Amino acid sequence: MAASPHSPNSTFRRMRAQQSPAEFAALVRRAAKEIGETVSCDARYIGRVESGEIRCPNYAYERVFLHMFPGLTLADLGFSPREAVRGRSAQRAPAPFSALTHRPGTDSGTGTSPKESDVLRRAFMAGGSATVAAATLGLTLLGDSRRLPSRAGESEAAAVEDAVRQIRLLDDRHGADALYRKAAEPLRTAYALLDAGARRQSTEDRLHAGAGELAVSVGWLAHDSGRFDDARSHYAEALATARVSGDAGLEAHAFSNMAFLARDCGRAREAVRAAQAGRRAARPLGSPRLLSLLALREAGGWAGLADRKACEEALTRAHTEFAKGGTGSDPEWMSFFGEAELEYLEARCWSALGEHSRAARHARRAADLQDPHFARNVALYTAELAGDLARAGAPDEAAWAGGRVLDLLTEVQSTRIRSMLSDTARTLVPHQRSPRVGAFLTRHAAV
Structure with missing residues (x-):
């Protein structure tokens, strides 16, 4: 029998x-390796399943669990139906955007219950434009009044900071496309508050x-959703803000993203x-990770x-600084930057230099190291792996990796x-007679 929301999954614990x-x-x-899957399962993940925090595993874990326990269904293992978790029939009105910072079974101290957070998450995954707008980025930063205060106070500053955290969290889980348009309103309001003074x-x-x-x-969000001109404008706005306020950390962040863009x-x-x-x-900030x-x-x-030569020298510096570890001076926004991201960015370098087999090794490590609950990054790293494998002359492996990405693109x-x-699919067309490649190309074309 499936576990109720956030109750311990005693069935899985018995397994x-x-x-x-x-x-x-x-x-x-x-078991994942036996069926060609890659999951980064550890004791913490098992604990989250058994506590009921993970009510339904992602598709990769689902295949692994069903392989481990032949003849059983996810419900037999104590999981909730995927459609219940995603809330396709959820009708409750969502609470304010700030509640979305919560994870199931946790409390960040703002007074929103795990149950409310789960309703919001289901509302987001339901996908309707009105629901997405209300459940994710409906925050005005001004409360219900929607009127600018004569002078901004601590509560408005805290609301802006909270909006940044929540956008990052939603992007980690779902990607940028559904978020970008709705994020413009909090941004406009933040700058209006700044203009009003404090x-x-x-x-x-x-x-x-x-x-x-x-x-x-x-x-x-603009960058990841392919709106490069918009991204450039927003990054320039951030850089100008950093220069006006003398904020070296913000300046380093803006330049980092401008370099990425x-x-x-191609510049x-x-x-x-x-x-x-x-x-x-960044030099005065004391953050080796930055x-x-x-x-x-x-x-x-x-x-x-x-x-x-210059690329290798920069990579050496990157590894040297990374090995120094994290410090209290690391900016909050750098929470995404761990070993998995380092491996992915190095993979991109080797791919650009034409060393696709070497790139694939780094991309594979990136996908293996990434926490599977950050679905966007798992999909990104696996897409990099698929492309590198395709160009390294391993079409069947590339098709397998591409299939994993297609699974993740449902989330x-x-x-x-x-x-x-799409680039990988084009590269694999000459190998379409391979059953695995052909199946991937057919599925990709349908999607």
């Missing part, structure tokens, strides 16, 4: 028997930082210069210029990822 969560996780990973200098500083970070976040637009020289400018801004990311941005630019909306997958 583990006397094994520890870590031992059982190892069995899950082994009661205290400390509040005004927070508003500058929050509005700038919000501009970067909205710029990223320039690389994607490799600009990517190098933006990354180097970001490094100059310097590592900026070195990777620079390496991507050098790879685009086909300068292997993720990203023009960037779809474009990468």
